Amino acid sequence: MRAIPLYLLGGLLALPVQASEVQDLLGRLAAAERQQSFQGTFIYERNGSFSTHAVWHRVEEGGEVRERLLQLDGPAQEVLKVDGQAQCVTGALADQVSEGQAWPARQLAVEQLSNWYDIRVVGQSRIANRPAVVLVLAPKDQHRYGFELHLDRETGLPLKSLLLNERGQLLERFQFAQLDTSVPAENAMQPSSSCRPVRFRAADSMAEGTWRSDWLPPGFTLTTAQVRRAPSADDPVTYLMYGDGLARFSVFLEPLKGRVVEDARSQLGPTVAVSRRMSTDSGDVMVTVVGEIPLGTAERIALSMRAGVPEQASQ
Incomplete structure (x- = not known):
């Protein structure tokens, strides 16, 4: 499914959708990163440039979230995070994902979003051979961008995320090509020998x-x-x-x-x-x-x- 230009959203937003459904979808999205283990490959596009990544995301019994990302094309680049904090990196991959760009699930303030976005379910799609619900968030002012999210029906994970400007032009694309919701093996979470530890002085x-x-x-x-x-x-x-x-x-x-x-x-x-x-x-x-x-x-x-x-x- 291609990006939905924001100037066409007027008709789509008229679709009758219960507010509770939107609330449920956003709630599942906000919880998915903290509760759902998975592994797979995804494509990331920005400024006309594409890259392919492998991701292993493991939620431990105590609630700790470990995530390993590996760029599969071009120079080998890798980052290992624990609870969102980079532990080791190679190349420039840490710069690309440090603000969550390559993984769009965030700690959403669900109850506040409707103040700044018109939020509607606009249809269904199929991404990585998995059924998804398409959710559009259209900004109510000129100070933020619009989002089109394809959320996995089973888990709430974002299978596809498009970031659109006020003219409906694509600024950023994240899209899974393959997703497995089983828990990654322990050895898959181990970084390579070239992943350099990150050391920060205390803030x-x-x-x-x-x-x-x-x-x-x-x-x-x-x-x-x-x-x-x-x-x-x-x-x-x-x-x-x-x-x-x-x-x-x-x-x-x-x-x-x-x-x-x-x-x-x-x-x-x-x-x-x-x-x-x-x-x-x-x-x-x-x-x-x-x-x-x-x-x-x-x-x-x-x-x-x-x-x-x-x-x-x-x-």
């Missing part, structure tokens, strides 16, 4: 009131606030993450210490990055916004960042 809790945003897109709230210290850097970088229950973006604030850095903006598929220099009483800071949001929204967020005591963000 401190951000001092309350250090930074604020004078404007946020409606529905987005702060979910993470940390001060990160890279092993090779003396100056800490403030890290903030915001989400609406589905979409999310991050803000990095790095002291420049006299360095000359130009403002920049870029977009690769659904992911945008906007950097701007900001003057504060303590010196210049580089503000960088990264996330799966429209470029104009990211620019407005970057311009809205302020140092000081938080105030009520306007919407």
